[in-house]
Amino acid sequence: MKLSIPSSSRKAVLLFALMLGALALVGVFQSWNLMLAILNLCLISAIMALGVNLQWGYAGLFNAGIxxxxxxxxxxxxxxxKAPIMGAWQAGGFGVLLGVIIWIMSGILAYLIWLRFKxxxxxxxxxxxxxxxxxxxxxxxxxxxxRIESFEPASSGYLGGAGLPVLLSWGVGGILxxxxxxxxxxxxxxxxxxxLAIATLGISEIVIFMFKNEDWLTRGVKNVTGIPRPVPYEIDLQSTIWFQDITDSVGMNVMQASSLFVKLCYTSLFLGVLLMLLWLCERALNSPWGRMMRAIRDNETAASAMGKNVTSRHLQIFVIGSAIVGIAGAMLVTLDGQFNPSIYHPLRFTFLIWVMVVVGGSGNNFGxxxxxxIVWFFWIEAETIGNMLVYIITLPLSEGSALKEHFLSTAPQLRLLIMGLVLLLFLRFSPRGLIPERISNKA
Amino acid sequence: MIDILNAITLLANYIIVPSLAYGSQLALGALGITLVYAVLRFSNFAHGEMMSFGTMISIFTIWLFQSAGISIHPLPTALLAIPVSIMITIMLLLILDRTVFRYYQAQRVQPVTFMIVSVGVMFFLAGLIRFFIGTSKKNFADGERFIIKASEFKQITGLAEGVSIRTTQAITVIVTLVLVTAVFWFLNKTRTGKSMRAFSDNEDLALLSGIKPERVIIITWMLVGALAAVAGTLYGLDKGYKPFVYLQLVLPIFAAAIIGGVGNPIGAVIGGYVIAFSEAFITFAYKRFFTYLLPEEWAPEGLVQMLSTEYKFAVSFVLLVIVLLVRPTGLFRGKTL
Incomplete structure (x- = not known):
C-alpha cells in the first residue's frame, strides 16, 4: 500500500495546469477580454458536461437531447x-391561462381514467x-x-416574463x-x-421547433433581447466614481477595464455554481447512493437481484443530470443577454457535450x-486550425480558382470533422478519457 | 356527388401522393436502420449522414454528367447517378466498418457504446459533407417536372380540384418498390440472405453452423449503403438537398423503424408509410375538404388544422411515444433487449 498521491490525480493537476496555461497564452497573445469570454463559455460547457457525466459516466444513460x-x-x-407585457396579458392572457387549465384538467382526467380502467x-x-x-x-x-401576437408585434408580440431577478431563473431552468x-x-x-436516446433526440428537436413557432411565448425567431443582467452594465461602471478611481490608479483604459470587470463578475458567478455542483456531485457519488449507481451501471441484473430498483434509480439520475444541463442553459442565455431559438444546433449543443464527456473521462467529475x-477551447481554436489546414492544402491551387474559393468558404466546417475524429480516436484508444474514473477499494 | 369526388381529389393531391413519396423515402431509410440493428445490434445515429453522403455523391455525379452533356431527358439525371452513388457509399461504409466498427464488434461492447461510436461517425461525416459541398440548399432535379399537372387533370376530368404528380414522386415510389422487393428477395431466397437472418436471430448458433460473421457484416453494410444512397438521393431529388435536414430526418426514420418493430424489415417499410401518412393527415388543413362535403351553412371558418405544419416532426415523436407505451416491441414484434 503506497500512501503517495495516486498518479492519476497528479496527471489531473498537470492537465488542469496546462489548460489554464493555454488560456493564459490566449490572454497574453490575443487579449484578456477574449480569454475571459472563452473561459466563461468553458465554465458553462463544464457544467453541461458535469450533468451529462452523471447520466453517462455514473449510470450509463445515453441522452441525445442535451x-x-x-x-x-x-x-x-x-x-x-423579462418584465411582463401588460397589454398582451390584457389582450389574451385569460385565454392562454384557460387553455393551459384545460390541458392540465384533461391530463389529470386521462390519468385517472388510465388508473380506473384495465x-x-x-x-x-x-x-x-x-x-x-x-x-x-x-x-x-x-x-x-x-390577439397576443398582434399586440405591438414589432416590439413585443408575446406575453413577456415575470420580471424577477435573472439569477432566480438558473434554478427555475433546472426545474423545468x-x-x-x-x-x-x-x-x-x-x-x-x-x-431513451431516440426519445431524447426527438424531444429536443420538438422543443426547438416549439420555441421557433410559438411566438406568444418566446417571440419565435424574432428573438428576445435585453434580458436583464445579474451584473453591472459597462456604461454604468464607466460613469461611477470609485471604478474610475481604481482604473486610474492601475493605469488602465476605463472602457477596457469595465468590459473585463463585467466578464470577471460572470466568471466568478459561473465558477461559484460549478464548484457548488461539483461538490454536490462528488458528495453524492461517494455516498452509498453513488456506489449503488455504479453497481447498477456495471451489472444491472446483479443490482436488481440485490433488490435495487434499477428503473427508478435511472429515472432519478436522469432527472438530476438534465436539471444540471438546464441550469447551464439558463446561465448561457443570461450571459448572452438574449434568447434566440435559432442558435440551438444539435451538433453544437448535444454532440459536442458528448465529446467533452468522453474526452475528459466518463465517470469522473473532474474529467x-x-x-x-479542453473541448470548448479547441472548438474555438479549431476554426483557426481548420483555416490554416485548408490554406496549406489549397496552396497548389491557382489563386482565385473557384475550387480554392469554395474550400476556403467551407473551412469552418472542418471543425466538425476534427471533433468527430477526436471522439472516435478517444473511444478507440483511450476509452476511459484523460482523467479516468477512480476505482477505489476504500469503503 | 361531384363534391365528394372533389373532396377525394383534394385529399389525393395534398395527402396521398406526397405521403406515398415521403413514406417511400422514410421506408428505405428505416429499412437501412433496421438492418444495421438486426445484424450489428445497435441504433445507427449516423444513418442520416450516410444518406446525406450518398446524396452528395449523386449531386457531384450529376454535375459531372451535365457538364459532359449526358442526360436521359425527360427523366432526371439523378437516375444515372444513383448507381455511382451506391458504389461510393458502399465503399465508404466498408472503410468505416474496417476502421471503426469492426473493432467494437470484436470486443462485443454494449449497444450504448456502439451508439456513441456512431455519433462520432455522424460528427465526422457531417463535417466531411459540409466541407465538400457547403451548407446551402441545392436543387438537382432536372428533366420533366410533372407527369400530370393539376390543370391538365382538371381539364380531363372536369373537376374543380386537380391532382398533380411530379416526376420525382413517381420515380421515388417506383424505385422504392423495386429496391424493397429486391432486398426482400435477397433476404428470403438467397443463401447469403438466409445466413444474414440466421445471424440476426441467433449469433452463436449461426457461428456454430459455419456462417462467417465477417461476410455477413460486410454484406449488411453493402445493403445499408445501397439503401442509404438511394433513400438520400430520392429525398434530395424530391425536396432539395440541405445537409442539416438529414440530421433531423433521423427522428422520423427511427420512429418508423421502432413502430414497425426494430430489426423487422417488413415492419420498417410499413412504419415509414405509417409515419408519412399520419404526418400528412394531422397537419393537413381540412377547410376546403369540409367545404365540399358539408352543407354550405356548416362550412368551417378556420383552417380546421389539427397541428400546424411546422410540427410534423412532433407527429412522429408522439406516434413513437404511443407505441413505446402501448406496445414497445412495435407493430410487428421486433427484438427487445
Whole structure:
C-alpha cells in the first residue's frame, strides 16, 4: 500500500495546469477580454458536461437531447427575468391561462381514467379525452394567441416574463428541464437502452421547433433581447466614481477595464455554481447512493437481484443530470443577454457535450470539467486550425480558382470533422478519457 | 356527388401522393436502420449522414454528367447517378466498418457504446459533407417536372380540384418498390440472405453452423449503403438537398423503424408509410375538404388544422411515444433487449 498521491490525480493537476496555461497564452497573445469570454463559455460547457457525466459516466444513460434541456433552461432565463407585457396579458392572457387549465384538467382526467380502467379499452378512453381536451383548448387558445401576437408585434408580440431577478431563473431552468426529463424518462427508461436516446433526440428537436413557432411565448425567431443582467452594465461602471478611481490608479483604459470587470463578475458567478455542483456531485457519488449507481451501471441484473430498483434509480439520475444541463442553459442565455431559438444546433449543443464527456473521462467529475474546458477551447481554436489546414492544402491551387474559393468558404466546417475524429480516436484508444474514473477499494 | 369526388381529389393531391413519396423515402431509410440493428445490434445515429453522403455523391455525379452533356431527358439525371452513388457509399461504409466498427464488434461492447461510436461517425461525416459541398440548399432535379399537372387533370376530368404528380414522386415510389422487393428477395431466397437472418436471430448458433460473421457484416453494410444512397438521393431529388435536414430526418426514420418493430424489415417499410401518412393527415388543413362535403351553412371558418405544419416532426415523436407505451416491441414484434 503506497500512501503517495495516486498518479492519476497528479496527471489531473498537470492537465488542469496546462489548460489554464493555454488560456493564459490566449490572454497574453490575443487579449484578456477574449480569454475571459472563452473561459466563461468553458465554465458553462463544464457544467453541461458535469450533468451529462452523471447520466453517462455514473449510470450509463445515453441522452441525445442535451440541446433541448439547455434550451428549456434558456427559456426559463427569459421567462423569469423579462418584465411582463401588460397589454398582451390584457389582450389574451385569460385565454392562454384557460387553455393551459384545460390541458392540465384533461391530463389529470386521462390519468385517472388510465388508473380506473384495465385492458384495451383504456387506450381508447385516454385518446378520446386527450383529443377532446386538445380541440377544446384550441378554441380558447387560438383567438387569444392571435390577439397576443398582434399586440405591438414589432416590439413585443408575446406575453413577456415575470420580471424577477435573472439569477432566480438558473434554478427555475433546472426545474423545468428536470420536469421534462421526468416525463421522457418515465416513458422510456426500463425499455431498451436506445429508446431513451431516440426519445431524447426527438424531444429536443420538438422543443426547438416549439420555441421557433410559438411566438406568444418566446417571440419565435424574432428573438428576445435585453434580458436583464445579474451584473453591472459597462456604461454604468464607466460613469461611477470609485471604478474610475481604481482604473486610474492601475493605469488602465476605463472602457477596457469595465468590459473585463463585467466578464470577471460572470466568471466568478459561473465558477461559484460549478464548484457548488461539483461538490454536490462528488458528495453524492461517494455516498452509498453513488456506489449503488455504479453497481447498477456495471451489472444491472446483479443490482436488481440485490433488490435495487434499477428503473427508478435511472429515472432519478436522469432527472438530476438534465436539471444540471438546464441550469447551464439558463446561465448561457443570461450571459448572452438574449434568447434566440435559432442558435440551438444539435451538433453544437448535444454532440459536442458528448465529446467533452468522453474526452475528459466518463465517470469522473473532474474529467468532465476538464473535458468541457479542453473541448470548448479547441472548438474555438479549431476554426483557426481548420483555416490554416485548408490554406496549406489549397496552396497548389491557382489563386482565385473557384475550387480554392469554395474550400476556403467551407473551412469552418472542418471543425466538425476534427471533433468527430477526436471522439472516435478517444473511444478507440483511450476509452476511459484523460482523467479516468477512480476505482477505489476504500469503503 | 361531384363534391365528394372533389373532396377525394383534394385529399389525393395534398395527402396521398406526397405521403406515398415521403413514406417511400422514410421506408428505405428505416429499412437501412433496421438492418444495421438486426445484424450489428445497435441504433445507427449516423444513418442520416450516410444518406446525406450518398446524396452528395449523386449531386457531384450529376454535375459531372451535365457538364459532359449526358442526360436521359425527360427523366432526371439523378437516375444515372444513383448507381455511382451506391458504389461510393458502399465503399465508404466498408472503410468505416474496417476502421471503426469492426473493432467494437470484436470486443462485443454494449449497444450504448456502439451508439456513441456512431455519433462520432455522424460528427465526422457531417463535417466531411459540409466541407465538400457547403451548407446551402441545392436543387438537382432536372428533366420533366410533372407527369400530370393539376390543370391538365382538371381539364380531363372536369373537376374543380386537380391532382398533380411530379416526376420525382413517381420515380421515388417506383424505385422504392423495386429496391424493397429486391432486398426482400435477397433476404428470403438467397443463401447469403438466409445466413444474414440466421445471424440476426441467433449469433452463436449461426457461428456454430459455419456462417462467417465477417461476410455477413460486410454484406449488411453493402445493403445499408445501397439503401442509404438511394433513400438520400430520392429525398434530395424530391425536396432539395440541405445537409442539416438529414440530421433531423433521423427522428422520423427511427420512429418508423421502432413502430414497425426494430430489426423487422417488413415492419420498417410499413412504419415509414405509417409515419408519412399520419404526418400528412394531422397537419393537413381540412377547410376546403369540409367545404365540399358539408352543407354550405356548416362550412368551417378556420383552417380546421389539427397541428400546424411546422410540427410534423412532433407527429412522429408522439406516434413513437404511443407505441413505446402501448406496445414497445412495435407493430410487428421486433427484438427487445
Amino acid at each position: 440541446m433541448g434541456f439547455a434550451a428549456l433552461g434558456g427559456l426559463a432565463a427569459m421567462l423569469v427575468s 385492458g384495451r379499452r383504456r387506450y381508447w378512453y385516454v385518446i378520446i379525452i386527450a383529443g377532446a381536451g386538445y380541440i377544446l383548448s384550441r378554441f380558447v387558445l387560438d383567438p387569444a394567441i392571435l 428541464a428536470g420536469c421534462v426529463a421526468f416525463i421522457i424518462g418515465k416513458i422510456t427508461l426500463g425499455l431498451r437502452s436506445d429508446y 468532465a470539467i476538464l473535458g468541457g474546458f
